[in-house]
Structures are given as C-alpha cells and as structure tokens.
Amino acid sequence: MTATQPIRVTVNGRRRDLDVAVHHTLLDVLRDDLALTGTKECCLVGECGACTVIVDGRTVDSCLVLAVEADGTEIITVEGLAVDGRLSPLQQAFLDTGAVQCGFCIPGQLLSGTALLAENPHPTIPEIQEGLAGNLCRCAGYQQITEAVLAAAEAAQAGPTEVER
Amino acid sequence: MHTFAYARPATLAEAVALLDAHGPDARLLAGGTDLVIRLRDGSARPSVVIDVKRIAELRPGIREDSGRFTISATTVMTDVVADERMRHHFPALVEAAAVVGSVQIRNRATLAGNVCNASPAADTAPPLLVYDATVVAEGLGGTRRIPLDEFFVRSGITTLGPGELVTAIELPVPGRRMGATHVRRTRRRGHDLASVTLCCAVDEAGVTRLAFGSVGPRPLLRVDETGVLADPAAPAEARTAILEAMLADASPSPRSMRAGPVYRLAMLRVLGTRALATAIERLAEGESRR
Numbered sequence: 364m365t366a367t368q369p370i371r372v373t374v375n376g377r378r379r380d381l382d383v384a385v386h387h388t389l390l391d392v393l394r395d396d397l398a399l400t401g402t403k404e405c406c407l408v409g410e411c412g413a414c415t416v417i418v419d420g421r422t423v424d425s426c427l428v429l430a431v432e433a434d435g436t437e438i439i440t441v442e443g444l445a446v447d448g449r450l451s452p453l454q455q456a457f458l459d460t461g462a463v464q465c466g467f468c469i470p471g472q473l474l475s476g477t478a479l480l481a482e483n484p485h486p487t488i489p490e491i492q493e494g495l496a497g498n499l500c501r502c503a504g505y506q507q508i509t510e511a512v513l514a515a516a517e518a519a520q521a522g523p524t525e526v527e528r
Numbered sequence: 529m530h531t532f533a534y535a536r537p538a539t540l541a542e543a544v545a546l547l548d549a550h551g552p553d554a555r556l557l558a559g560g561t562d563l564v565i566r567l568r569d570g571s572a573r574p575s576v577v578i579d580v581k582r583i584a585e586l587r588p589g590i591r592e593d594s595g596r597f598t599i600s601a602t603t604v605m606t607d608v609v610a611d612e613r614m615r616h617h618f619p620a621l622v623e624a625a626a627v628v629g630s631v632q633i634r635n636r637a638t639l640a641g642n643v644c645n646a647s648p649a650a651d652t653a654p655p656l657l658v659y660d661a662t663v664v665a666e667g668l669g670g671t672r673r674i675p676l677d678e679f680f681v682r683s684g685i686t687t688l689g690p691g692e693l694v695t696a697i698e699l700p701v702p703g704r705r706m707g708a709t710h711v712r713r714t715r716r717r718g719h720d721l722a723s724v725t726l727c728c729a730v731d732e733a734g735v736t737r738l739a740f741g742s743v744g745p746r747p748l749l750r751v752d753e754t755g756v757l758a759d760p761a762a763p764a765e766a767r768t769a770i771l772e773a774m775l776a777d778a779s780p781s782p783r784s785m786r787a788g789p790v791y792r793l794a795m796l797r798v799l800g801t802r803a804l805a806t807a808i809e810r811l812a813e814g815e816s817r818r
C-alpha cells in the first residue's frame with residue numbers, strides 16, 4: 364500500500380493541487396508527475412546540485428525534500444526562468460559566455476545563480492564560487508559559469524533588465 | 529524508497545504522543561538532509577516519518593531571554609549564519625554553520641539536526657561545545673536540559689531517551705570577553721565533510737576551551753584553566769605540552785575514507801595551534817577596540 368497525501372504548491376507561478384506518494388521526493392514529483400524534466404536527477408545525496416530548485420525563495424536539493432514537505436510552498440524550476448519565451452538575463456549570459464557545455468548541470472547552476480543574484484546583486488568572484496559550490500559541473504565549465512553570473516550582475520547594473528525575479 | 533506513513537503534527541504534545549505511540553519505528557524529520565538519504569538507501573526504515581517543521585512551538589527562530597539564546601529545532605544553518613546576534617556573540621558557531629554542506633544544504637539543514645545526527649564530523653558540534661550549549665528535549669516525562677557534552681555518545685547515538693525529541697539548542701551569552709574561531713580540514717574547497725573540525729576560544733580570564741571532531745567516535749571538549757595556553761608569552765614547551773594533553777584522546781578511525789589516522793592527528797595539532805593563535809589574536813583585537 365502506498366500512502367498518498369494531497370498537497371497544494373505553486374510551481375512557476377501556476378497553482379497545482381496534487382496527490383503525492385509520501386515517499387516520493389519533490390524531484391520525483393516535478394519530473395514524473397508534472398513532467399518538468401529540466402530539473403535533473405543525479406547523485407541523490409545532495410552533493411551535485413543537479414536537482415536544485417527554489418522553494419520559497421531559497422535553493423534546495425529537491426532530491427532531499429519529500430514532496431509532502433513542500434505543501435504550501437512556491438517553487439521555481441528552470442522552466443520558470445524564461446518569461447514569454449524570453450530567456451532570463453542569467454540564462455542569456457550562460458549562452459553568451461559559453462557556460463553551457465553538456466548542459467546537464469545547467470538548470471541547477473541557473474537556479475543557484477538566480478537565488479544568489481536575488482540576495483546579492485553584485486557578488487564578487489569568491490562569493491559566486493561559494494554560492495555555486497553546491498553545483499558540480501563535470502565538464503569543468505566553472506570559469507565560464509562564474510563569468511556568466513558576473514556578466515548577468517553587470518548587465519543588471521547597466522540596464523533596466525531585471526535579473527532577480 | 530520504501531513506503532512509510534507521514535505525520536505532520538501541529539503541536540509539540542501531538543508530536544510527543546506520536547513518538548510514544550510508534551517508538552523506535554518512528555523517525556523525526558527536520559531538514560531531511562541526512563534522513564532522506566538514509567530513507568532512500570534503506571539504512572533507515574521507519575514505519576512513520578514525523579515532520580517537525582509545522583509544530584507551532586518549534587517555528588524557526590532565535591530568541592534571546594535573560595542572558596540566553598534559544599535556537600528552535602527547525603532553525604536552519606542559513607538563518608544562524610544571517611543572525612547578527614549570533615555573529616556578535618558566537619562568531620565561531622557562525623563560521624562553522626557557514627561551511628556545512630552547500631547553500632542548498634544550509635537552506636534545509638537545521639542546527640538541532642546536526643546535533644541529533646551526532647556525526648563525529650558535525651561542524652557545528654565543536655563551537656557548540658566551546659560555547660557551552662544545552663540541548664532541550666521534550667518527552668512524555670516533561671522537559672529535560674542536557675549539556676551538549678553529555679549528549680554525544682558516538683556516531684548516530686545520543687543520550688536522548690526513547691520518546692524524546694529535541695526542541696531547541698540553548699546558548700548562554702558568554703560571561704567573559706572571548707576570542708574564538710572555527711577551523712577545519714577538508715579534501716577540497718567548497719562542499720565537503722571535514723577530515724578534522726575544530727573550535728578554540730580564549731577568554732579574558734585566561735581559560736582556553738578547545739573542541740574537535742572527526743578524529744574519534746564523538747566530538748570532544750577540553751578546557752585549560754591554567755592560563756598558560758592563553759598566554760602567548762608563556763614558554764613554548766609548556767604550552768605545547770598542555771595542547772598535546774588536550775588532544776591526547778583523539779582516536780581517528782582507520783576505516784574512514786576521507787583521511788588516514790596519521791594525517792588526521794598531524795592536522796589536528798596544526799589546526800589546534802593555528803586556532804589557538806587566532807583566538808588569542810581575536811581576544812586582543814576585541815580588547816584594543818574597547
């Protein structure tokens with residue numbers, strides 16, 4: 364017998380009423396129940412950050428959160444970063460700097476970067492490295508990823524575009 | 529992951545009753561950064577998981593009351609690090625909380641969970657020991673206050689009784705001026721478990737408190753009240769001898785994958801010496817700012 368429980372969450376601005384198995388993680392529910400497969404499954408022990416999403420303004424490893432724990436929260440996944448088909452400034456910066464190599468870690472990197480810039484709009488390089496230390500990139504694109512976050516921060520400072528949504 | 533029932537008590541009384549009803553078949557869930565891994569790998573197979581995050585009395589927060597800070601059981605590392613009062617009174621605890629896991633982990637992992645998990649490598653354990661923390665536990669028998677040094681037994685094992693849950697960690701505001709620091713050794717910069725984790729504090733009366741972990745089955749606290757260790761002008765041989773005696777009970781496991789015992793013991797001495805110097809420096813800096 365699998366126990367299920369109703370939860371209500373807001374995912375990328377859309378309210379969702381779901382009946383989730385209590386032993387399923389938020390990652391399972393995002394990918395399998397909501398078909399939001401931008402969030403990646405990888406290490407499943409909270410070391411790689413591929414499953415990073417933002418819950419109530421803070422990044423979490425969704426592989427370590429039971430879906431029932433997320434009841435009542437607001438969740439942002441990588442699918443929620445672009446608005447009306449337009450990439451967020453951080454997403455655009457990732458493309459411009461060549462930060463996206465194989466792409467697998469990028470959703471997590473983008474969410475960690477987005478949360479970092481929301482809290483600290485002008486991070487230093489060490490602050491970016493620390494802020495993204497929970498996201499591993501096995502293509503080793505760390506330099507470009509750091510550059511992308513810096514570029515997005517600078518773009519936000521220079522122009523009216525808003526990075527931290 | 530195997531199946532289990534999920535309970536989300538709204539009050540402390542409800543949580544205590546659930547714990548009592550299910551006994552060892554229940555596991556408490558706070559941040560889940562350890563428990564969910566164990567649920568998945570099968571090393572924990574509870575029939576019921578009790579989520580403590582919606583318990584009214586345990587809402588996240590740090591309260592100050594008559595010379596004592598009370599950090600509720602659901603308070604996460606990120607909140608400890610961001611709290612100005614913590615930074616002011618317990619800077620070495622903030623240093624330690626700031627290096628636990630990654631941002632994602634610190635956004636979920638609770639201070640109380642770090643203590644309850646009783647990992648010998650828990651980074652917040654040494655500063656909590658140095659700052660004389662007390663664990664507040666609630667059970668059917670009422671409230672119990674357990675000095676942290678009497679809480680740890682060995683990896684994963686504490687003196688928490690059956691049916692008890694930790695509701696808060698208490699920290700007394702230091703009565704004397706202190707200089708303190710937390711240092712650790714990891715295999716790589718960033719997200720890693722400590723091969724040695726250590727905290728040292730020196731106070732204006734010359735008392736040195738040294739606590740260290742990841743070098744034995746539980747974190748250890750040692751106190752020097754002779755004033756010799758805290759005095760940089762004291763003879764080096766005398767200070768080394770005291771430091772050696774304080775570190776003598778370290779017994780790193782030869783089975784750990786992170787670092788061998790010889791390396792850990794060598795690094796323990798290096799970190800102990802460095803942390804002591806930093807603590808003395810910080811105490812002196814505090815003095816000159818007065």
